[in-house]
Amino acid sequence: MTLSSVEVVTSREVRVRAPGKVNLSLHVGPVQPDGYHPLMTVFQAVSVFEEVVARASDERVVTVSGPQSDLVPTDSSNLALRAVELLARASGVDEGVRLHIDKGVPVAGGMAGGSADAAAALLACDALWQTGLSRADLVDLAAELGSDVPFVLQGHTAVGQGRGHVLTPVLGRGEFHWAFAVQDRGLSAGAVYGALDELRAGAPDDELAVLPDLDDDVPLLQALRAGDPRALGAALHNDLQPAALELDPGLAQPLAVAQDAGALGVVVSGSGPTVAALGRSRQHALVLAAAFTAAGVADRVLTATGPVAGARVVATD
Ligand SMILES: C[C@](O)(CO)[C@H](O)COP(=O)(O)OP(=O)(O)OC[C@H]1O[C@@H](n2ccc(N)nc2=O)[C@H](O)[C@@H]1O
Numbered sequence: 566m567t568l569s570s571v572e573v574v575t576s577r578e579v580r581v582r583a584p585g586k587v588n589l590s591l592h593v594g595p596v597q598p599d600g601y602h603p604l605m606t607v608f609q610a611v612s613v614f615e616e617v618v619a620r621a622s623d624e625r626v627v628t629v630s631g632p633q634s635d636l637v638p639t640d641s642s643n644l645a646l647r648a649v650e651l652l653a654r655a656s657g658v659d660e661g662v663r664l665h666i667d668k669g670v671p672v673a674g675g676m677a678g679g680s681a682d683a684a685a686a687l688l689a690c691d692a693l694w695q696t697g698l699s700r701a702d703l704v705d706l707a708a709e710l711g712s713d714v715p716f717v718l719q720g721h722t723a724v725g726q727g728r729g730h731v732l733t734p735v736l737g738r739g740e741f742h743w744a745f746a747v748q749d750r751g752l753s754a755g756a757v758y759g760a761l762d763e764l765r766a767g768a769p770d771d772e773l774a775v776l777p778d779l780d781d782d783v784p785l786l787q788a789l790r791a792g793d794p795r796a797l798g799a800a801l802h803n804d805l806q807p808a809a810l811e812l813d814p815g816l817a818q819p820l821a822v823a824q825d826a827g828a829l830g831v832v833v834s835g836s837g838p839t840v841a842a843l844g845r846s847r848q849h850a851l852v853l854a855a856a857f858t859a860a861g862v863a864d865r866v867l868t869a870t871g872p873v874a875g876a877r878v879v880a881t882d
């Protein structure tokens with residue numbers, strides 16, 4: 566090898582961190598023939614992270630650690646393994662990988678934990694295998710894996726339309742401080758959307774679902790642009806909340822506790838059952854988390870800030 570030749574350095578191990586999310590607003594249109602609902606949602610990525618390590622290997626396997634890791638499948642239904650298979654097919658790679666997921670995001674909690682694993686696995690294996698796929702290719706694969714996966718790849722704050730996968734970044738300033746009441750029992754997103762359809766089937770015609778325009782969420786977008794937590798708290802909204810409460814009436818308790826403790830706003834996160842409460846400051850988010858704990862209305866509490874970046878390679882070896 567001459568000094569001028571280029572040495573291609575291949576990694577044996579890639580570590581990626583991907584965030585969870587909260588839907589600041591979630592408007593759900595009527596169910597479509599494919600079973601999905603058109604959305605108008607504003608996502609925010611928050612500082613609750615999944616860490617995925619991908620190591621070169623002959624096999625394709627996954628192990629999981631962290632809270633609730635016993636609830637995560639390690640067979641081919643694992644979303645991170647599904648990401649590996651999809652990436653291998655799309656790039657024509659025939660390599661193995663050993664994945665390890667360290668979970669920080671609640672499982673089946675409405676905060677996109679599995680989606681974060683899928684996004685992280687895509688990025689990690691793309692780096693490990695040097696597939697040469699473009700960022701746009703990876704985003705397309707992400708959308709195939711799940712409606713929330715493109716957002717956790719992108720991070721920050723964004724409007725999601727279509728199934729939630731068509732993203733437009735939202736300009737904003739400042740940092741928001743959250744407390745989350747996490748439950749051991751999960752809710753399936755599909756079941757919550759189904760419960761919403763049932764609730765709507767029994768509603769009068771004038772309450773039928775109409776998806777608002779982006780312009781209808783002006784107070785929320787203005788609150789983000791101004792970095793105004795009080796205005797953001799007042800603008801939080803989730804169409805899925807009544808459906809999540811129908812399936813899990815106990816969620817009324819953390820919602821009430823956060824309100825009583827002075828939260829600027831409180832909302833079920835996505836399809837639930839995690840409840841997200843917005844604090845006035847980092848200190849106030851800690852107070853809200855303590856209120857959840859003292860009232861015995863959460864199996865676990867988390868505090869976090871948002872927005873944060875999307876899935877990122879944090880180390881290679
Ligand atoms: C509730 C949210 O987290 C809000 O961001 C998402 O809409 C759910 O995202 P996700 O878990 O990534 O959802 P997917 O894995 O794509 O879909 C799971 C199930 O949720 C329902 N689903 C999901 C997205 C959507 N726009 N309409 C739906 O009706 C469908 O029944 C689907 O079978």
Ligand SMILES: Nc1ncnc2c1ncn2[C@@H]1O[C@H](COP(=O)(O)OP(=O)(O)OP(=O)(O)O)[C@@H](O)[C@H]1O
Binds near residue numbers: 637674680682835
């Ligand atoms: N890597 C994974 N991590 C977590 N759950 C997974 C994973 N792979 C598959 N699953 C399955 O997916 C289901 C949904 O888990 P997930 O944590 O993604 O829910 P969620 O956070 O409510 O998702 P979302 O907010 O995107 O609707 C779980 O019940 C679990 O059985």
